Amino acid sequence: MTEQPRTRRPGGRSARVAADVHQAVTSLISERGYGNFTVGDIAARAGVADSSIYRRWGSLETLLADVALTRLNAQSPMPDTGSLAGDLRSYAAQVAREITGPDGLALLHLVVALSGTGDQGLQARDEVLAERGRQLQSMLDRAVARGEPAPDALAVLDHVMAPMYIRVLFGLGSLTPEYVDGLVDRLLRPGPEA
Amino acid sequence: MTEQPRTRRPGGRSARVAADVHQAVTSLISERGYGNFTVGDIAARAGVADSSIYRRWGSLETLLADVALTRLNAQSPMPDTGSLAGDLRSYAAQVAREITGPDGLALLHLVVALSGTGDQGLQARDEVLAERGRQLQSMLDRAVARGEPAPDALAVLDHVMAPMYIRVLFGLGSLTPEYVDGLVDRLLRPGPEA
Incomplete structure (x- = not known):
């Protein structure tokens, strides 16, 4: 996956990925509760690679706080x-x-x-x-x-x-x-x- | 796993088991947080069989509430x-x-x-x-x-x-x-x- 993390445009691919990842986190928290899912689960649900999540947010905790x-x-x-x-x-x-x-x-x-x-x-x-x-x-x-x-x-x-x-x-x-x-x-x- | 030194408690074996299991739950919650350990983890920490925990408490949730x-x-x-x-x-x-x-x-x-x-x-x-x-x-x-x-x-x-x-x-x-x-x-x- 070749993303350019520093050029985010609203409405572009990067924003859509963020929205999908946020939605995946919210769903997983509702369904399973905090602590019962991994970055891999989020990536699978959002349809992105694990590495995209780590590159953008750095850690599960940072992503959760962002959400x-x-x-x-x-x-x-x-x-x-x-x-x-x-x-x-x-x-x-x-x-x-x-x-x-x-x-x-x-x-x-x-x-x-x-x-x-x-x-x-x-x-x-x-x-x-x-x-x-x-x-x-x-x-x-x-x-x-x-x-x-x-x-x-x-x-x-x-x-x-x-x-x-x-x-x-x-x-x-x-x-x-x-x-x-x-x-x-x-x-x-x-x-x-x- | 590091065995905690056992201290004698009143009430016989059953009460000792309950106290050890309670202590194991408290330690695991402090160390890992809720949702990040299983009945098997508690049993291993307390030095009892999984089946003893299920027989006595029925479920992880019931045990946690008891604690x-x-x-x-x-x-x-x-x-x-x-x-x-x-x-x-x-x-x-x-x-x-x-x-x-x-x-x-x-x-x-x-x-x-x-x-x-x-x-x-x-x-x-x-x-x-x-x-x-x-x-x-x-x-x-x-x-x-x-x-x-x-x-x-x-x-x-x-x-x-x-x-x-x-x-x-x-x-x-x-x-x-x-x-x-x-x-x-x-x-x-x-x-x-x-």
Whole structure:
């Protein structure tokens, strides 16, 4: 196979290969779960050579992180509604849709599993989380610039994202709009100490 | 394979086998991660026959759930301090110690991974969670019986357990006593609507 890895054009062969490989990864995670397939399995499913995958991504962990990052970014553009409450409600609703969608649990499992795969997995996971954190921080920065009181990004993780993630990971109940809005409202509720 | 030196345990041969098998599972999860070992690997590590494991536990998933349940129960007796704030602070501190301990991440990965393994895994996971839920509910019931206002068990999961679980699963910061106490205090803070 003679590819030119440094000349990627959107819509060209390289982009199609990437899309096929991403789709193969998502399917394999859904069907078998993380840890139960190899680069060879992905290559066979996507109809490419193993060497193409190694040349482009370097390792299974890097490929998995790329899949997770691409999906998180494509599916979660950050809302800009003019108020922090509106932004957070909209963002939380997006995350809820994403993690309760057809591949949502597989995506969450992937991010969790990357923690258990040594340095490459940890680095890959950290890139996924850092990107999510940057998106969230820009939303909070806009609120502060408007003069709104805003929690820090870790408080959003703790009290809006974490409950949704854990409920989906543990299979506990559904993420209704009322539940999701309630998480945001509770976070933004002023405390006794101001 | 390196044989671990055996220490004598009370309860006869059957209990020793169970303890050795549990230890083998915990080690394998820590070393390889869930999904990357078989019943045969566990048997070899524990020095027992595969058939002994299948006869006693029936399946890998059931064995894994048994390990998780035993560890959660042995390590988390529910506190009874006389106040809900005291009980929840003590409980949260126990959970924080457990999930940040040497096998804590492996244990969390195990509970998460059981969700992705089909019916047996789901049932096993649900048993683990139901036992945890019963322990927690009994603590909340005692508070209500004393006349204290108490959140429901899911609110404790959402705002005390979930943030700790996700921070450990995602490798974000450490669970300091101040952080853990703060999660409990925030949960018990009276809301504006009473």
